[in-house]
Amino acid sequence: MIPFGVIYADFKRLWGGALVLIILIACAIAFSMVVNLQERALREGSARAADRFDLVIGAAGSETQLVLSTVFLQPSLLPLLDGKVLSELQHNPLVEWAAPLAFGDSYMGMPVIGTDDHLIADRLSTSDKVFQSDHDAIVGGASGLAIGDKIIPIHGQIGAEGAHQHNEASYTVTKVLPLSHDAWDKAILVPIKSVWDLHHVVHKEGDTHDEQFGAISAIIVKPKSIAGAYQLRTQYRGGESQAVFPGEVLVRLYGTLGDARQILSWVATGTQFLVVVAILMVVVIHLEQRKRQLGALRAFGAPQRGVISLVWCGLMLIMTIGMALGVLIGYLATLWISANITTRYGMALPVEIKQQDLLMIAIMWGVLAVILLVPALLTYRYSPAQALRG
Helix, strand or coil: CCCHHHHHHHHCHHHHHHHHHHHHHHHHHHHHHHHHHHHHHHHHHHHHHHHCCCCCEEECCCCCHHHHHHHHCCCCCCCCCHHHHHHHCCCCEEEEEEEEEEEEEEEEEEEEECCCCCHHHHCCCCCCCCCCCCCCCEECCCCCCCCCCCCCCCCCCCCCCCCEEECCCCEEEEEECCCCHHHHHCEEEEEEHHHHHHCCCCEEEECCCCCCCCECEEEEEEEEEEHHHHHHHHHEEEEEEECCCCHHHHHHHHHHHHHHHHHHHHHHHHHHHHHHHHHHHHHHHHHHCCCHHHHHHHCCHHHHHHHHHHHHHHHHHHHHHHHHHHHHHHHHHHHHHHHHHHHHHCCCCCCCHHHHHHHHHHHHHHHHCCCCCHHHHHHHHCCHHHHHHH
């Protein structure tokens, strides 16, 4: 039978040492939890955001920047793509639809993106015309805007060099899109023709295959088939254009992220090793303070097994409290970090403690249980005679 009354009395009398042990364990576990949970949340959140985009085509340049700008709407000066590429894609038999994107303007810190009906119609699963006029604006569910609100865009970002308001332009919100839990929830979508007009981009439209369009930042392509997607990527990869599968680019980013995670994991492992050393030092000091008590228990006939169990159970209770507290702190810290990333970038990050996380905690608990047997076994060397003389 575990003497919880004695253990509680020891905690109350030696609360300082117990508190130090709990804090050390909690910090080590919390650090490991944040590294694991946050890295997985970033992977899953970014993968979900990229699922909406089958193929992205842009001007030759950085594939990573193209994906960050189109999928995650990170402000960047992308090289412009000739509008003839859009015309070719819209008449390509491999393409279900191709939607242009024109970046550069913003409103209240949110990107104003020029596009056409295809992208929004696909999102809403409708074939109806989306933009009724060149002054319509369709906004994301997290934009804070409502139907009827007026929008006067700013060229660039507020505070950036060269930023200025387009006083000659005005849009009216006509629709609010449902939440998709990604960066596009704060996007403001407007007819690309109005963006071309606003920036004095020369363009013309017609019914022939020779129609031309103004320069664009990128094109979102919905292929008719998987095979068609690979053919399109091959066709537009090289020369003045590049075609990428966002998922493939993210895999490479995950590789970099994985390297960073590995480094952090090594740091976490080193931290845990140092914490174990510190714990053993504190345990030794803690047990030295209890030398007289443990010696007295032996003098009054307490069996060897009972004394060892008393010490080991007390230490394991401290470890268990520290680990549980560490899991809670790590989980809450990851939620806080993810919420800040979501607020800043609009990308929802799923934070979830999974079976492998619990298995890792269980293994650490088992390792500590074995390690703490050592100081518990050493307590039997305390002399009953010395305890009685004290």
